[in-house]
Amino acid sequence: MLGRISTYTHNSENLSAMLALNQIRIAVAGSVIYLDEGWQTLVDQLVDIGKRNWVKFMSGKSVISLQQDHGFDRPISQQLWKIRLSDNTIHSYRDVIIATNPSNVYSLLKDNISIDLKFLD
Known part of the structure; x- marks a missing residue:
């Protein structure tokens, strides 16, 4: 227990x-x-806030790659992340939240040269 x-x-x-x-x-x-009523209340509140702010939630698919699209014609603040899912669809977003263990984060980000991954060593 x-x-x-x-x-x-x-x-x-x-x-x-x-x-x-x-x-x-x-x-x-x-x-x-x-937390009163358990940690799930924190997760539920985050999901609720996300839905109210047009966050796109996807489930039932794995992220197989996450690459920063440098798009040299765009300012840094407008660069996108290209996310390839297990069904081979690709989605592009300016901001991404990665909710997984450090090993998975490293495997997704290790090929992105502009990211400092020293904190995972």
Whole structure:
């Protein structure tokens, strides 16, 4: 139970023991923040805010590549990200939020020369 509460996961059978023990250590030290009605309320509120601000949500597809389109005829503030999905569709957006683990972020961004990925080392 302590592992489930301190790791915020419902998929504990795929969680590394080292990560679980580290999270339990942090929880026991009193460094854990809990939200009334659970962390899902935070996610639900973010989704709601996104929908009100015309954020496009996609599910059931994997991102297979994420490339910065430098478009030399556009100012830096208007450069786009080209996102290729597992169904081979390509979408272009100025801003992208990547919600995955650091390993996946690195694999998606490693070929973008203008991005400093030192924080993932």
